[in-house]
Amino acid sequence: MPAQTDLTQSLAAGLKQYAQDRKPEGEPLLTFGRGALVHFVVTNEEVHMTTKLDGPNTRFLPFNRGKANGAGNAAIPGTSPTAYFWEEILERGTWLDLLGRFLHYRFEEKIDPIDGKKSYAKSLRFPRYHQWRAVKKLERSVLEEGPGHNYLIQHSAGSGKTDSIAWAAHRMAQLHAADGQKVFDGVIVVSDRQVLDGQLQRAVEQLETTSGVFQPITRGRDASKSAQLAEALLAGKQIIGVTLQTFPHALTTIEKHAGLAGHRYAVIADEAHSSQSGEAAASIKQVLTAGAAEGDEVGEGSVDVEDVLADVMARKVGVGTISFLAFTATPKGKTVELFGREDVSGVKRAFDLYSMKQAIEEGFILDVLKNYLPYDLAFTLAHTDRATGVDVEIDTVKASSEVMRWVRLHPTNIAQKVAVIVEHFRTNVRSELGGRAKAMVVTGSRKEAVRYKLAIDAYLKEHKLDGQLGSLVAFSGSVLDAESGSKEFTETSMNEGLKGRSFEAAFAGDEFQVMIVANKFQTGFDQPLLVGMYVDKKLSGITAVQTLSRLNRVIPGKENTYVIDFVNDPDQILEAFQTYYEDAELTQPSDPNIIHDMLGKLRSMNIIDTYDVDGVVDAWLTKSSHNTLYSHIKASRDVFWTRWNDAVAASDDLEKGRLEEFRGTVLAFVRAYDFLSQIMDYGDTDIEKWAIFLRVYRRVIERQDAEPSAINTDDIVLTHYRLRKLDAQNLGLTTGDPGQLAGITAAGSAQPREAKYGLLQDVIDKINGLFAGTDVDEINGVSAAETILRHVVDNPKIQAEAMANTPIDFETSPTIAAELEDFIYASAAGHSNAMTALLKKSDFTSIVNVLVAMGLYERTRSEVERAASAGGMWAGSA
Structure with a gap:
């Protein structure tokens, strides 16, 4: 470990000297896997480290605390900015902990992204400073606070989050309180499928000192994933890996299984921005809400880890016994509000931060806004x-x-x-x-x-x-x-x-x-x-x-x-x-009063009777028959749909708008209450009753049919078109005030909109x-080409060419040019000026190219297939 003074030698010189002068060949102390475990270069300003000396290929990584949320080290009064290294890191207890519980070998198969070749690599993992700091901060806080608390770790892409989570998972699994009791009965790591099945799973497994510590819940085994989960939880597996889709089932198992009552868990959520969409999202919603809304379109909705954690917490599963550790680079406002910690000024922010700025300045990610x-x-x-x-x-x-x-x-x-x-x-x-x-x-x-x-x-x-x-x-x-x-x-x-x-x-x-x-x-x-x-x-x-x-x-x-x-x-x-x-x-916390505002709106519409609210709640809590619950839901449902149908029949758009607002407020109330009840106690059983009722009621007033199209676009044409390149920019990310996020501050329901009528023109x-x-008026319009295209797709000869040829053969067919020439010269007088302008600037080959780019081949074949499916016959089939 060479120590350099910035007065005589730069960091770059120190790194170069260490890598090139200390050659591992023939020197056991410097040989990877045999001698020194980690090498540091220390100056007054910075610390860098590597676990493998490899001559000019040696890669040193920064081991710095950060400065103004960027690279480097902040000043320490009265000493060098790197004094933390010998005062904190080289302290005997810290150093032994680093060697004994962080340092480990990683064996992995690598695929070179350039040539695609596979290789098998062995590396020695030593934490960067922010990784060590985050894990130790978590350990100290959990020991002090016990289970049942939330932690937001905002670590940018390029932070080495996979290793950080693996270290945190093992630390939480091994944590013992002062009385010798384990703090957690188990750790559940939640991730997307790709990461769980690959890099993260290997990272967690390779930290094991004894086999069987980690149990991933995956497909392909004899038992279902739900059965695997129950078995792993009951067997007391220390670390269980689940996908985002499986995670709600894990919480259900913990909640309902008598053998797990009172058990304490740490839930670590990885890649909180990774999302599930389509059928996976619908499945997650179904578990979280005890029945997803029918009609959710596959592929359009999505659910991410932050949404799932928020919904799980709304169920109040494991209150006081489950700690949530959320790792994300880009937290949403509600995530900061749920998982963030108040600073001395009362503003909520991340428990630990490794910023995008620091990751860019240290060279772990690129600034994508430069070009x-x-x-x-x-x-x-x-x-x-x-x-x-x-x-x-x-x-x-x-x-x-x-x-x-x-x-x-x-x-x-x-x-x-x-x-x-x-x-x-x-x-x-x-x-x-x-x-x-x-x-x-x-x-x-x-x-x-x-x-x-x-x-x-x-x-x-x-x-x-x-x-x-x-x-x-x-x-x-x-x-x-x-x-x-x-x-x-x-x-x-x-x-x-x-x-x-x-x-x-x-x-x-x-x-x-x-x-x-x-x-x-x-x-x-x-x-x-x-x-x-x-x-x-x-x-x-x-x-x-x-x-x-x-x-x-x-x-x-x-x-x-x-x-x-x-x-x-x-x-x-x-x-x-x-x-x-x-x-x-979080500069704008959620406003708890919006719950009262929304409830007032719902009551003022006189659609829901409080008698039905009480009836549904009583049936829900006493687990009465489905028919009893349904009878109370049906009464208020019928009121809504009767008023809706009357408004449609009378073309009363203002009333339809009020009912749309009512429907939006129902959904907004459920979402807002489920979130806000986690961060404050309303102490009002009436509000809780309405929340129970509306969770069920919202499904019976959802829109049943898509809104009809307002217009027929068949006769609209694009007459002029211009796509212009502007100047390339470096958008220039700059240091400044912290990013500002907001909680729920408005009801969020759509306001009624009275339709504004006018002519299509x-x-x-x-x-x-x-x-x-703009200069769009000076550009040759595409109306002439659009007119040609709209007519020639019905031309029997062009249809025959399209159905009989590949796209390339179709484009080069002499028949196409001949038919286009006949059409243009015989076109309607209303388009003669446009046609003349088109012919002055283009030959027929160019016109064909334009039409091909506009989809002539595909639209012609589509027209033939449409006519055939309607029972017609195209000329080429005779």
């Missing part, structure tokens, strides 16, 4: 046929939303963005990491993901790039999109190249460079080869941080990341990251007005 390139979109619309409803009054707010959704799915919009994505990837991203770099396309919906996949594959084929680049698409469930094809789209049908492999395994290879996602792989996905991200989805707050952070993983040679953003405001993205750049604190004019004064 941020926003795009600006402008367009104009028109309605082509006033006879089909342009003069009919409609709900303009709903219509505006549907028109904008139509624009997002428009073939021109997607085709233009696909061209930007592919060419940017080829020019800027592909060459990174020796040609192995990859990218992710983030879309706003499953239908968008389907269309992006089809458009990217078509673009690659058109430009003869399909042999060089490959794409995958990830979304839940199935998607029906008549404009893209008559059959439903699934991950399996659209990813033929998977060949039974998982997405992670397939994407890690050389076949696929681009992954298109819709509400999947935006959190918890660890692929260090990701260098580029193309964002076509509105992101804000924690979702923006989690999504863009897929790029921040560090591997040798990775110095740049690229974010191309088609829809978000750079300032809002920067604001989201600033919240978690340093410390996140008014909606179109309003949207076009968004781009008034």
Whole structure:
């Protein structure tokens, strides 16, 4: 351990000298696995360490306390900033604890992300300073406070969280109070499936000094996971690993099994931002709420660890006997409120912090906002046929939303963005990491993901790039999109190249460079080869941080990341990251009075009778028959639906709005009460009665049918379109005030909205007005191409070509150009100016290319299949 003074030698010089002058060959003391266990280089300002000397390949890691939430060490009055090292770390008891209970060998199989080769590595794990600090702080607090308390550990990506959790789990499992009694009967580690089955499981297992300490609950065994859980808990296994989906079952077992009454547990939640969606989310909700709402759409909802912990705590399982230790890089406001600790000023914040700023400055993650390139979109619309409803009054707010959704799915919009994505990837991203770099396309919906996949594959084929680049698409469930094809789209049908492999395994290879996602792989996905991200989805707050952070993983040679953003405001993205750049604190606690406000709203609507509330509560608590409980729920349910149906029949939108607000307030009350009752005692049995009633009642007043579309978009056309690249930016994360989070401060229910009626043309004019004064009016409109496309998909000769040929053969067919030429010259007089302008600027080959990019081949085949399914016959089938 060389000690350097900054007055004569720098840290860099000390690290270089130690690595190169102290060669392990022939020197037992320096040989890995035989001699010194850990090597430190200490200066006045910093401490760095390594467990393996390997000449120029030696990797020293910082062992610093941090300074202003960043790298380095804060000043210590009267001595050097590194005095903590010899005064604290080298203290006899601390040093023996580090050697005896932290230091361990790790054996793991590694797959090189660059060449894909497997290797088996043996490493000696020694904690970084923040890892040691967090575990020791937890130990001291748990011994002082006992079970039944909460701890929030806000450790950034790059903090080595897997090792920290493994050390914390073993420490909690072995902890004994002063009287010799174990503090916890067991430790439950909650994680997502991927981590549990892999890295975390190995880390926990390899810390064992005796076999059988750790029991993962996994599939593939003789017993069900629930049976495995009960067996492990009753057998007194010290550490039990469960998935997020299995965790609620563990709490149910603890709650109901007589043999576990009074047992004390530490629950450690890993990767609190990793989420489950689709069927897994519905299953978790079902366990937590004793019956998930029917009609939850698979693939659209999601549940993360923080949500699950909050719901579990709302059940008040193990109050006073279960301690929750939540590890997360990006805590939500409610997480800080539940798990945070008040500082001297009364503000809640994390129990222990290793910030994003420190991780970036120490080189463990990349700053993903350094190369941020926003795009600006402008367009104009028109309605082509006033006879089909342009003069009919409609709900303009709903219509505006549907028109904008139509624009997002428009073939021109997607085709233009696909061209930007592919060419940017080829020019800027592909060459990174020796040609192995990859990218992710983030879309706003499953239908968008389907269309992006089809458009990217078509673009690659058109430009003869399909042999060089490959794409995958990830979304839940199935998607029906008549404009893209008559059959439903699934991950399996659209990813033929998977060949039974998982997405992670397939994407890690050389076949696929681009992954298109819709509400999947935006959190918890660890692929260090990701260098580029193309964002076509509105992101804000924690979702923006989690999504863009897929790029921040560090591997040798990775110095740049690229974010191309088609829809978000750079300032809002920067604001989201600033919240978690340093410390996140709860500056606006929840307002407990909103419970009384919401209850007042519900009573004022005169829908729910207090007689029924008392009846449901009595039936619930006495476990009466289902029919007794249902009779009281039915009475208030019938009142709601009678008023709703009357409002619909009378076209009374104001009354419908009031009933929508009532429905939203019911849901908001249940959520708010379940959360707020954990942090304060309302001491009011009447409120608790309403909470019991509304938990059941909310399910019988949920919306039964989707709202009908406000408009028919069939006759809307995109007349002008411009996608403009703005200046690339380094958004510049800066040191400043802590990130501010808020609890529940408003009821959260939707306010009644009286529909504003107007003409469809008014909606179109309003949207076009968004781009008034831009250069979109100077660009050749796409209305002519849109008109051609809308007509030629019905052309029998073009239909025959589409059904008989591959996309490439279809595009090069002379029949296509000939039919287009005939149509353009014979087109209606109303489009003659547009057609003339189009012909002046383009030859027929260029026009074909434009139409192909707009989906001519796919839309023609879709039209043929639609006609066939309707009982018709296309000319080519005769």
